[in-house]
Amino acid sequence: RFLLVGWMGEQETKAQQHLYQLGLLSLALNRTLVLPTVKRSRFGTCYNHPFSLYYAEDTLARFGIPYITSDDFWAWTDRQRSAPSAQVISLNRGRLQPPDENGLTPERMCLSERSLDFGEFASKAFSSPSNDGKSAEVREQFGINVVQTLLEQERTPDTDGDVRTPAVLVTDVHLRYPFLSPSLVTRLSPFDFPSPSEYGYMDYAEHWRTLGETIASSLSPFVAVHWRTETLPVETLRPCGDALVASLEAIKREHPEIKTVYLATDYPLEVVRSSGAGSRGEEKATAHSGTMTKTLTPAHHAAMRAFLGKIEGSAFRVTTFLEEQARVTLPDELRKAVGAGGLQDLDGAIVGIVDKIVLMQAEIFYAGLPVSESDHGCAKLSQFTTQVVNARHDLVAEDSSRLWNKVGHFAL
Structure with missing residues (x-):
């Protein structure tokens, strides 16, 4: 049965x-x-x-x-x-x-x-x-x-x-x-069975773990950021973006050897990077969260364009999974499954899965402080972030020198 x-x-x-x-x-x-x-x-x-x-x-x-x-x-x-x-x-x-x-x-x-x-x-x-x-x-x-x-x-x-x-x-x-x-x-239950284990996040397929770890290794040392903007009032995007830039500049002063920011967000950064303000690309933008696509407005695009301008004007190279996947060689079985398109065309969830693995491996990890925890919050409370933080906690417990922090937060 x-x-x-x-x-x-x-x-x-x-x-x-x-x-x-x-x-x-x-x-x-x-x-x-x-x-x-x-x-x-x-x-x-x-x-x-x-x-x-x-x-x-x-x-x-x-x-x-x-x-x-x-x-x-x-x-x-x-x-x-x-x-x-x-x-x-x-x-x-x-x-x-x-x-x-x-x-x-x-x-x-x-x-x-x-x-x-x-x-x-x-x-x-x-x-x-x-x-x-x-x-x-x-x-x-x-x-x-x-x-x-x-x-x-x-x-x-x-x-x-x-x-x-x-x-x-x-x-x-x-x-x-x-x-x-x-x-x-x-x-x-009246049935006999060995007592099940308590819940923990599930193990991702080996091919995605290998891909994420390969990307992280190629970027090391780097800072990774998860910014969940869905449901965040659009008027707070600019000041939250400024707060994130300030946090990154402080990291750079303390760790000048870090040259790369890996950014994982539900907002489609590739749209503002590849098209002009008010373009048709912005009008047809699809967010990395299915529920956010319906709420995107020109004000979202303007705020994120301003944020990218400031961060890319600093000493960091900003990158995402969509850029990094082109820099790594996929195993033969994955290359055949993907075909001519990218992994996001095979299944959009793969972007989020590999993002998590990269974020888990970053020397420094930052996320927006959830608005549910503070009036100064800059992100939606996210199980995505929680999964990353839990994994980083375990990695630090295994080897305290491997990562430089568990999680830092940016806020207004």
Whole structure:
């Protein structure tokens, strides 16, 4: 029996945590997790890239979670004499609505042509209260409800006295916070399994780790910056940019050997670097965050153009992944997969993945102080940054001389 990820609302960094949560759910229900297919930071059944494009395929084994690849799962369904039974399970946040209104249909999860039978089991929907972010107890109670309800379904006989259970649970996830823990699923489940490990960020595929480390080595020593500008009031972009330039100038005075700034940001810097003010390129700009593209304005472009002018007028060379990928030689298997375009054309999420690895390896790392932590903040609170900082903490613990700081912040 399997648990299949049909749709997941969060993007790559947060989606890792939700996938781990579904892995715990699969353990509690004695099911095998199907590794999702991926595309542009999204997980689900509508995408065409294998999980192994982003991550080490055995990364779930690190947590003690049984899994099967998507290709192997669909091969299994095709071998069955009849389509395996399936049921949609929607996990939502906020007001509970009828399942058909509160979740995605199989058709919207690109499953109408797949060998699965949704006719026997009606969809189920669960809703976590909207205040779940403030209370671990509320989130745990939601988790208890989900696990106990699904376990009860698998023990309840039908009118003929037979206990029937769907072969495949297809999850539609629209949550923000974790709702299960290793101790909770071990306590709730009637099944025996080794206690799963606590959550940690997943291991990226070896080819991206090698690429990121190669770029970092070629730039060393360098300072790396992550600036998450999404939802930042546009009028604060210029003064925050000035604060970042001031921080970099202070770094230069202390470490004159540093000549390069590697900049990772959700704003599309390549647009203002390659086109003039008010150009058609700016009008059609696509941000490095899908949700930010809709909010870009001429004021954003003007502020970032001014910031780049100041930083490039200093003693630093400013670079990004899109520039550095052209300077390194890709392994043959990656070169064939990429083709004539860049890695961002293969899958835009790769830019963010390699960015993280480069930022983890930089001698000095800076990020915008989150606005949620201070009125003087210059960035949106970001799990991306948290993942980088956690990795740098581990690297410093291994070798205190390897990095020159864990994280510094720029602010108004």
